[in-house]
Amino acid sequence: MIYLTYYKNQLQLKIHINYRLIGITSIILFLTLHSTTDADESKVHFLDPIHQYDEIEPNDPFSKIRKKLEKSEMNSFSNSPNKYLAFLLKELSISIHSQLLVFSTTSLQLSKISPQNPRAIYFSDDVYVGYVPGGQIEVIGIDPQLGAIPYIFNIPTNKDSEHPLIHRSSRCMNCHASQDIGGIPGLLISSVVPGPGGGTIDRFRKDLTGHEIQFNDRFGGWHITGHNPFTQSWANHSGVMENGQIKRIKNPPGAKFKWDKYITNSSNLIAHLLLEHQVGFTNRCIEINYKFRELTNKQNLTSKNISLSNFLEKNSDELLSYLLFKNEAKLPPDTKFGNPTFISDFETKQTALGVSNGLRKLNLKNRLLENRCSYMICSNSFLGLPEQFKNLLLRKLKIILESKNEINLFSYLSNPEKENILRILSRSFYGFSNI
Numbered sequence: 001m002i003y004l005t006y007y008k009n010q011l012q013l014k015i016h017i018n019y020r021l022i023g024i025t026s027i028i029l030f031l032t033l034h035s036t037t038d039a040d041e042s043k044v045h046f047l048d049p050i051h052q053y054d055e056i057e058p059n060d061p062f063s064k065i066r067k068k069l070e071k072s073e074m075n076s077f078s079n080s081p082n083k084y085l086a087f088l089l090k091e092l093s094i095s096i097h098s099q100l101l102v103f104s105t106t107s108l109q110l111s112k113i114s115p116q117n118p119r120a121i122y123f124s125d126d127v128y129v130g131y132v133p134g135g136q137i138e139v140i141g142i143d144p145q146l147g148a149i150p151y152i153f154n155i156p157t158n159k160d161s162e163h164p165l166i167h168r169s170s171r172c173m174n175c176h177a178s179q180d181i182g183g184i185p186g187l188l189i190s191s192v193v194p195g196p197g198g199g200t201i202d203r204f205r206k207d208l209t210g211h212e213i214q215f216n217d218r219f220g221g222w223h224i225t226g227h228n229p230f231t232q233s234w235a236n237h238s239g240v241m242e243n244g245q246i247k248r249i250k251n252p253p254g255a256k257f258k259w260d261k262y263i264t265n266s267s268n269l270i271a272h273l274l275l276e277h278q279v280g281f282t283n284r285c286i287e288i289n290y291k292f293r294e295l296t297n298k299q300n301l302t303s304k305n306i307s308l309s310n311f312l313e314k315n316s317d318e319l320l321s322y323l324l325f326k327n328e329a330k331l332p333p334d335t336k337f338g339n340p341t342f343i344s345d346f347e348t349k350q351t352a353l354g355v356s357n358g359l360r361k362l363n364l365k366n367r368l369l370e371n372r373c374s375y376m377i378c379s380n381s382f383l384g385l386p387e388q389f390k391n392l393l394l395r396k397l398k399i400i401l402e403s404k405n406e407i408n409l410f411s412y413l414s415n416p417e418k419e420n421i422l423r424i425l426s427r428s429f430y431g432f433s434n435i
Contacts, residue, residue, distance in 0.1 A: 044183040044290040050297045051146070051290060053185060058149045058168075060141025060380070061127040065091050066151075070163045079158040082263045085131055089263075093349075094124045097342035100275065101253065101267040104194040104221025108152070108169070109135045114198045115238060115256045118223065120263075123275060124349070126380045128187065133261040138169075140187065144384025147185040147286035180207045184290050186283040189276060191220035193239045193246055201239050201246060210280020211273070211368060212327045218276060223253040223267040226338040268339040273368055274346065281374055284322060285381035288315050292386045316393040323397070324410055325372040337364050358424040372413060373397075373421040377429060394435045401425075 046053050057063075069091070089096055101118040105111075112135040113119045122129040130138035139151040154164040180188075189209055193202040204217040220234035228235055236253065239246040259265040295311055321327070337343075347360045359375040362368065369375070376382060382390070400407055401422040404415060413421075425432045 043179060044287065044294065046147070046183060046185045046290060048294065050293055053146055056146060058141065058143045058146060060143040060146075060149045061092060061124075062139045062141035062151055063143075063149065066166055070166060072163055081131075081133065081155045082261075084155050085129075085137070086263050088137065089122055089129065092124065092127050092129065094122050094127065094129060095342060095345035095349075096122065096263050097266060097268070097339060097345055098122050098124070098271050099262065099264050099266055099268075100271050101223040101262070102221055103198050103223065103251070104190070104192050104200060105198040106188070106190045106192065106200070106221065107132070108138065110198075115194075115196070115251055117257060117261075121275070123271075123278070125278065125376060125378070142282060142286075142380045144380045145289065147289070147381075148187055148282075149185075182207075182283075182287055184283065184286045186286050187279045189279045191218050191222075191234070193234055194221040196238055196240060196249070198238075201241065204234075209276065209283055210322065211277040211325060212280070212322075212329060213276065214329055219272065222272065223251075224269050224272065225253045225265070225267045226269065227336040228269065229332050229335045266339055266342075268337075268342060270337055270339055270346075270362070270364070271342060277368060277374070278376060278379075281322060281376040282379070282381040284319055285379075285385055288319065288389060289385060291315075292389060312389055312392055316389060316396060320393055320396055320400075321409065323374050323377065323393075324400070324413065325367065325369065325374070326409065326412075328367055328372070331364065331366050331368070333366065335364070357428055359421070359428075371417055371420045371424065373425070377425070391435065394432065397425075398422075398432070398435050 045051075069088070086096060098121075100121040102121060103113065103115045103118040105113050107113055107119055107130065109119070109132045112132045117133055120131045120133075122131075126142040128140045130140075136152050136154055141149045141151070143149050150169045151166055152169045153166040156163060187209075191204040192200040193204075195201050198221070200221075204220055205213055215230045216232045218233060218235075219230060220237075222235055224230075224235045234248075236251055238249045238251045240249060241247075253267055254265070291311070295308060343362060347362060349360065350357065357375050357378055359369065359371055359373055359377070361370040363370040385393075400410055400413075401418045403418075407413075
């Protein structure tokens with residue numbers, strides 16, 4: 001076994017090459033996983049002064065249109081919440097067909113949410129909008145350095161001559177920076193057994209998010225319209241306690257509420273799968289950013305160099321595995337997906353740099369994406385990662401994609417798929433060819 005070690009800025013990229021001469025030569029590359037350090041295990045303190053979470057002016061997608069909204073003419077909405085919501089989503093470049101409905105009371109506005117009045121969620125890569133009929137608009141924008149920035153405001157009515165005040169909400173952080181997600185200012189996507197009124201009877205996978213979650217542990221408290229292959233999940237069901245056991249009760253979409261309260265009559269499975277992936281990716285990036293700042297600001301130079309090296313290696317390996325869908329839950333065969341409009345909206349969406357992101361092509365046969373490298377590599381959460389970390393991860397990624405031989409941890413990626421990903425990144429990800 002030959003060890004090639006690349007040194008730069010005290011970082012080590014280790015490539016293990018195993019030559020086996022049995023008629024042919026096979027070269028196997030694999031990335032070394034590192035042991036967890038104390039710094040990795042600690043929870044983040046997002047209000048620590050080193051992060052300046054409340055001091056820095058946010059640079060998330062919603063902050064960029066906030067002043068424009070507050071100067072908008074209110075009489076054009078004619079007291080129509082749906083008309084205003086459609087306007088807001090257009091301003092944020094969010095497809096209305098990304099709509100998901102959740103009827104469990106897992107939100108700041110829990111008193112207004114129920115099976116009779118689900119909360120709607122709309123999203124793009126870096127901004128998320130929540131709307132409860134009869135309630136307020138909630139927005140979370142992703143700032144590259146600060147993470148999740150929550151806002152809340154009233155929907156304009158015909159009595160409003162000016163746009164209602166938009167508040168940056170600190171109350172949201174009770175959940176969006178909870179210990180369930182490591183104390184980071186991040187995103188939440190829960191799965192619960194909801195009672196008849198939407199309250200939680202039981203919870204699934206608690207602090208875990210992402211495409212690795214098994215499907216039966218997802219969707220609890222959510223509606224899925226159209227075909228639902230995950231019949232053992234709690235999608236479209238409520239529960240009641242009977243003799244110490246939870247009994248399932250069907251709650252089909254639209255059975256307890258009127259669709260005209262929402263801007264479209266859909267809560268599609270594809271949108272839910274993408275949301276789960278994005279939340280997992282975004283939270284991982286935010287956690288790395290915050291832990292990196294805490295690690296590099298709080299330790300003395302000697303221990304920092306040792307811990308930082310371990311931190312960079314371990315976390316770049318883990319995020320790289322997530323980026324490349326290593327442990328993705330496999331879709332069941334012959335799953336029927338509807339909502340072709342949302343598919344088109346998603347696949348044709350451009351990056352913030354105004355270029356097409358070819359990584360957005362969906363597969364939907366046995367996996368989510370056709371080319372298993374996340375389109376979120378162009379998101380705020382990834383682009384805001386520390387340069388030292390990001391460069392290390394991208395170097396590792398390029399080695400994997402350029403290799404014509406089987407790579408241990410990523411043997412599921414065929415050479416044609418790796419070539420496609422490499423070509424897309426070289427074309428649409430600035431500077432990737434020169435890494």
